[in-house]
Amino acid sequence: MFGISTLGWVHTLGSLPAIPLAIYMFARYGKIMPRSWSGLFYLITMLIGSITVFFISDLPASLGIGGLTTFLLIAGYAIGYTSALGRAGIYLETIFLSITTFLIMLPTVTETLTRVPDGNPIVKELNSPILLGAQGSLLIILIAGLTAQILYLRKQGKRGAATSNVNKSANG
Numbered sequence: 001m002f003g004i005s006t007l008g009w010v011h012t013l014g015s016l017p018a019i020p021l022a023i024y025m026f027a028r029y030g031k032i033m034p035r036s037w038s039g040l041f042y043l044i045t046m047l048i049g050s051i052t053v054f055f056i057s058d059l060p061a062s063l064g065i066g067g068l069t070t071f072l073l074i075a076g077y078a079i080g081y082t083s084a085l086g087r088a089g090i091y092l093e094t095i096f097l098s099i100t101t102f103l104i105m106l107p108t109v110t111e112t113l114t115r116v117p118d119g120n121p122i123v124k125e126l127n128s129p130i131l132l133g134a135q136g137s138l139l140i141i142l143i144a145g146l147t148a149q150i151l152y153l154r155k156q157g158k159r160g161a162a163t164s165n166v167n168k169s170a171n172g
Helices: 006-015 018-029 037-056 060-079 087-115 129-171
Strands: none
Touching (some): 018 037, 060 087
16 A cells, blocks of 8 residues: 555654654644653654664665654754753754654655555655645744744743842842
8 A cells, every 4th residue: 555565664653653742742842852751752753763764765865864863863862961062952952853853744744745645646746836835834834943942942041040140149
């Protein structure tokens, strides 16, 4: 069905839960929460998708997306366990993990539009205006989402700095 191999189904079904998990975390927390149960499950399902792509595709774009996703996942999750970057670590964690969501949605939308409905897909060519519009929309959502997240983190940082200055004044 849909011309997908057994390993292709493992890749697809293994990584598919990452999408509703990302939606849940963005809706609830405004970002991917790596040190939560949903964040751990997101990491596992994203790794399934990003690693298995190396066994099912020989397209340079797919391999590049898989490699970049794997790198950003590991970096995004690891940053939270080091204090060397200070406040910048929070920004990098948020940016890296948000980009991983974009990187799963890009091939998901592309594969869905080029395979569904089975036998007569919505998009027959990769330069289709429908596909390019969908991919462009994802990029706009990524840019808007990252902008909102960064502004929110900045606001939180200023609020935290103001609170600590008030506490220092009261104690000093």
